[in-house]
Amino acid sequence: MSDSISPDYRFCPRCAEPLAPTIRGGLPRPTCQSCGFVHFRNPAVGVAVVLLDEDGRVLLGRRSAGGNVGEWCIPCGYVEWGEDIRDAARREFQEETGIEVKIDDVCAVHSNFHNPASLTVGVWFYATPVGGQARASDDLAEVGWFPPSDPPEPLAFPTDRVVLAHLAHKTPATP
Ligand SMILES: [Zn+2]
Structure with missing residues (x-):
């Protein structure tokens, strides 16, 4: 510990x-x-949203702020004090990608130790789009759809790599 x-x-x-x-x-x-x-x-609580398209590709963002600038991640953010975790996931995703979502089941939960000065517990949620259009903003410079088995490099967070491997196993890339 x-x-x-x-x-x-x-x-x-x-x-x-x-x-x-x-x-x-x-x-x-x-x-x-x-x-x-x-x-x-105590660790802070982070949320990330896994949005998949019909081909099983996942929406990833290239970071422009908040550390690991220029690297790719599953769109994410922090839960604010007093904020429901699913409200935080919906808010962060909409702020960063422009897409409004309904939050679905939990995809994964991991402890993040990659930054010893800022430990977090991350919760990745599946989501369904309900409005808006993909456009990078807030802490992202670019968003794009990628097969979970072939994400862009470098990835910002080791636990995102674990989640992407899990997704690749669950939803094999379409030929
Ligand atoms: Zn005192």
């Missing part, structure tokens, strides 16, 4: 007193000796 203490947080965000490690739930957590604030270091 990754370190439960972030080197980035040394002072209490509530009262600015120094944080000191205290065992909570079996791990040392930075804890404020003054007001009792505990910094729990």
